[in-house]
């Protein structure tokens with residue numbers, strides 16, 4: 237009902253704010269746009285579910301997220317894909333893996349510090365009811 241739409245509107249505002257803060261962080265530049273399949277032709281063979289911060293922002297606006305859990309699942313895809321595709325010991329792989337771990341830790345810290353538990357429970361109950 238109307239209260240549910242008010243809740244989901246507030247969820248989208250929170251998710252846009254978190255996504256924009258991550259996208260503005262220089263460490264996360266490689267995560268802001270899809271990996272270019274022309275540049276990296278084998279990427280889509282190795283990584284079955286590509287994800288990036290611009291795609292997440294589009295999904296927020298398409299009302300794809302009803303809970304923060306669903307949003308975090310997509311952020312987790314970003315850094316897990318980076319760890320999987322860039323496993324080697326060379327400096328370039330080590331740098332993107334360090335940044336992937338920073339993306340994970342930064343996102344989970346923002347959620348821990350800024351998501352109200354009661355608000356989150358209301359979103360989870362809306363998801364269960366649909």
Ligand SMILES: COC(=O)[C@H](Cc1ccco1)c1ccncc1
Nearest residue numbers: 266267271276318321322328332
């Ligand atoms: C999320 O970004 C990536 O996984 C690409 C993969 C990639 C390999 C070659 C070109 O791009 C990446 C970008 C920057 N530094 C390392 C790897």
